Amino acid sequence: MPSAPAVPNAPAADSAKLPPAADRVYSHLKEGVLERRYEGGTLLTEGELAEAVGVSRTPVREALLKLEVEGLIKLYPKKGALVLAVSAQEIADVVETRLLVEEFAVRKAVPASARLVERLEVLLDEQRMRAGEGDLAAVSVSDRCFHAEIVRNAGNQILSKLYDQLRDRQLRMGVAVMEAHPDRIAANITEHGELLDAIRAGDADSAAACVRRHVGRVQVLVRGEVR
Structure with a gap:
């Protein structure tokens, strides 16, 4: 044929x-x-x-x-x-901006809608799954998305756009920390869980304190990994 x-x-x-x-x-x-x-x-x-x-x-x-x-x-x-390497000044600038934006945003987002709580639960589950797979880049993305979701729900579009400009730097720093300190993967997930519990309970002061502790720890670790 x-x-x-x-x-x-x-x-x-x-x-x-x-x-x-x-x-x-x-x-x-x-x-x-x-x-x-x-x-x-x-x-x-x-x-x-x-x-x-x-x-x-x-x-x-x-x-x-x-x-x-x-x-x-x-x-x-x-x-x-x-x-270009990540500089110490860049780290300080990013963390300072994150603290200003995220602490303000979490206070504005509380009391949280059921939709926000559900979305944060999904993102936290995704972070756990990616951590189990050992995909550090994916863990960093889900980590960053968790924080960005809170900022978006603060209801300030200008603030949200400002926060989005930090995305690339946050992802790069996040991978650097997890490569150097694998124990931080589980610690980040635990701290996100504590933050979610405070948001779910409608406790703005506790949620803001969780943000300060969490971002502050990241700052200390990333400073040690500049290269």
């Missing part, structure tokens, strides 16, 4: 679904930086990144420019892109 003729110039199904090349490079490199596969001080070349993602150098340049604007890398002409 003769085989069916090939359809000329038929695009592959998978290739039609691929995002633009620059977006693929951007996602690859940003995830690598946030998950610390590319640590601070690493010098990357356009050729290395092009080969890793399977694209030409033109979209690599486009992605690198975007990441430089976001403060994750520094471009050096004819040399490459340097992954």
